[in-house]
Amino acid sequence: MTSRPEMVELCRSISVDLTESKRLSSLLLSSFQFSVQKLEPFLRGTEGFSLESFRAKGSSFSPYSVILQSSRKVSDLALETSVAEMKEYITKFSLERQSWDQLLLRYQEEAEEILSRGSAETKNTEVEVGPRMYVGSSQSEVLNTKPDYQKILQNQTKLFDCMELVVS
Known part of the structure; x- marks a missing residue:
């Protein structure tokens, strides 16, 4: 004792x-x-x-060896958790990037097709992007906030015709 x-x-x-x-x-x-x-x-x-x-x-x-051994276990667990979260974020961002790349590629292909047809046809050509292309990504939020430029141009046809007469 x-x-x-x-x-x-x-x-x-x-x-x-x-x-x-x-x-x-x-x-x-x-x-x-x-x-x-x-x-x-x-x-x-x-x-x-x-x-x-x-x-x-x-x-x-030493006093520090006992403390370090216990703190290493805690920091290792925290590190593993952080690494797992980062891997999850990387996967999400990679999928998002692929989705944006596909949408960009589709727009580029359609733009080249429209340019190859000639400028006379471009006035009445609409580019439609189906919702299946961007559902479930941030693209839907971005694209749904944009105005319908085709409709705006169609509504301004008379104004453009007048401007064309004035400029001519």
Whole structure:
């Protein structure tokens, strides 16, 4: 059994300014070192006991090694969680980018087709994009906020005809 002064000294050696986990780690370390000191006299007479090896292993523990081992596990878990979230975001953004690339490619193909027909036909040509192309992505939000430019141009046909007469 330990005497009361030794227990008091053990508790006083741990700073109250430390966080709870660091205080607990320090208490565990101090208890271990105290146990090593108390066991040493009993183990000296044991066959095959090496005092140097015992002291080396006992002193290899530091207050930071106990704290670091526990904090490493916490940080590893946090790191794994962050990596999993990042992989999920990367997958979502890759799918979104592919969707935008497909839409752009379709518009480019239709624009080339319209240009190849000639400028006379372009006045009445409508480019339709089916909702199946962009459903479930941010494209639907963006495209649904845009005005119907084809309808606006059709409504302004008389104005353009007048402007054409004035300019001619």
